[in-house]
Amino acid sequence: MASGDTLYTITPESNQPPASAYATPDRRNGLLVLDFDADTDENAIFVGILPRHYAGGGITVYLHWMASSAISGTCRWAVAIERHLAGTDDSDSDSFATAQTAGGTASGTSGSETVTSITFTDGAQMDSLTVGERFRLKVTRDADGTSGTDSVTGDTELVAVEIKET
Amino acid sequence: MSDNDRSIVWAELMETISQEREPVNLLKADLRNVINAVDAWVSDNAISFNSSLPLPARSVLTSAQKARILSMVLKRRFLTGVGN
Numbered sequence: 001m002a003s004g005d006t007l008y009t010i011t012p013e014s015n016q017p018p019a020s021a022y023a024t025p026d027r028r029n030g031l032l033v034l035d036f037d038a039d040t041d042e043n044a045i046f047v048g049i050l051p052r053h054y055a056g057g058g059i060t061v062y063l064h065w066m067a068s069s070a071i072s073g074t075c076r077w078a079v080a081i082e083r084h085l086a087g088t089d090d091s092d093s094d095s096f097a098t099a100q101t102a103g104g105t106a107s108g109t110s111g112s113e114t115v116t117s118i119t120f121t122d123g124a125q126m127d128s129l130t131v132g133e134r135f136r137l138k139v140t141r142d143a144d145g146t147s148g149t150d151s152v153t154g155d156t157e158l159v160a161v162e163i164k165e166t
Numbered sequence: 167m168s169d170n171d172r173s174i175v176w177a178e179l180m181e182t183i184s185q186e187r188e189p190v191n192l193l194k195a196d197l198r199n200v201i202n203a204v205d206a207w208v209s210d211n212a213i214s215f216n217s218s219l220p221l222p223a224r225s226v227l228t229s230a231q232k233a234r235i236l237s238m239v240l241k242r243r244f245l246t247g248v249g250n
Contacts, residue, residue, distance in 0.1 A: 028187075035184070038194055039177040068184035073193045110189050151193040155184035 003165055007051050007059065010137070010161040015044045023141075026157065028066070028111070033157035035068065036141035038150075044158060046137045054131045055165060058121040062162040063139065066113045067106040068155040074103045076142040076150035079118045083127040084134040096138055097127035101147040106156075113159055119166055137161070167205050176201045 012025060012034045023034040023044045036042045061079050078099035089095060104116030120126050129135050139158060143150050167175075176198050183190055190197075215236065216224060227235075243249060 037177070038180045038184075039173070069186070069188050069190050071189055071191050110187065151195060153183070153190050153192055153194050153197050154180040 003055070003057055005053070006162055006164050007054055008048055008161075008163040010046045010048070010163070012044075012158060012160075014046050016047055016136075018043050018045060023139075023158065026155075028068075028157060031159065033066070033159050035155040035157055036143070038143055038152060038154050038156075041140055041143050041146075044139045046139070046161065047134065048137065048163075049134050050129055050131050052131060056122060056131070058119060058166040059126065060164045060166045061100075061118045061120070061137070062164065063104070063116045063118070063158060064113050064160040064162070065104070065116065066111060066157045066159065067152050068157055069110060070106050070153045071108050071110050073106050073152035074149050075106060075114075075116070075152045075156045076101060076103045076145060076148045077116055077118065078140040078142045078147060079120075080138045080140070081120065081125070081127045081129055082136040082138070083129040084136070086133075095127070096136070097125060099138070099140065099147075100125060101142060103148050103150075106152050137163070172198075172201050172205055175205075 012032045015023070015034060017023065021040065021042050023036045023042045026033050026035045034044050063077055063079070065075065067073070067075070078101045080096040080099035082094065082096040083089070084091065100118045100120055102116050102118045104114045107114050127135070139161065141150070141156055142148070179197065179201070180194070216232065219227070219232065
């Protein structure tokens with residue numbers, strides 16, 4: 001395995017939400033999605049283990065999403081990684097690295113998805129995560145636009161996440 | 167209304183249209199401007215509304231009762247498609 005290969009795919013049923021400000025499960029024509037509010041930053045958290053075929057480079061996270069009703073505007077996404085170093089890190093507290101962010105434009109067709117990519121360099125941006133270690137990936141809609149414009153009216157729906165070695 | 171109350175209406179409206187998946191080709195800020203404008207219009211026309219009420223109701227009903235009547239009439243008009 002090498003650069004360009006998919007490391008992980010994530011779907012909404014894997015969400016392990018925080019105690020508050022969480023994205024809510026919803027269905028769209030039978031498709032399970034996670035709804036992120038337009039007026040409050042909400043989060044989804046996924047747990048994984050960095051696969052053995054990871055070659056040590058940076059990663060790109062692809063967010064597959066739709067707007068519930070909007071057919072214009074930009075959704076601002078933030079993704080943060082938390083490495084769990086066995087024997088050192090404490091699962092009773094959060095230690096996510098600084099989130100990386102990007103904006104994506106809603107499709108002009110409601111129900112058609114947009115794929116927004118966010119890149120992480122190997123090292124601090126990935127919380128120094130290495131092969132075989134457990135991690136959490138937190139996906140946030142930056143609804144208040146702290147890191148950039150978020151102008152999509154109404155919910156945005158996360159459908160799937162792909163993690164690829166950059 | 168206060169800015170916070172306007173924000174609550176804005177959030178509720180976005181939640182509603184999201185749940186019903188009504189296509190909306192407006193940005194969040196544009197929709198918030200609509201809420202602000204409607205609320206300002208209500209304030210600006212409150213005296214006119216009150217004047218339109220027949221006596222003795224105009225002097226007997228409280229402001230809250232008049233507001234309830236207005237909201238119920240508007241809601242019914244919306245539900246039955248009057249003015250659509």
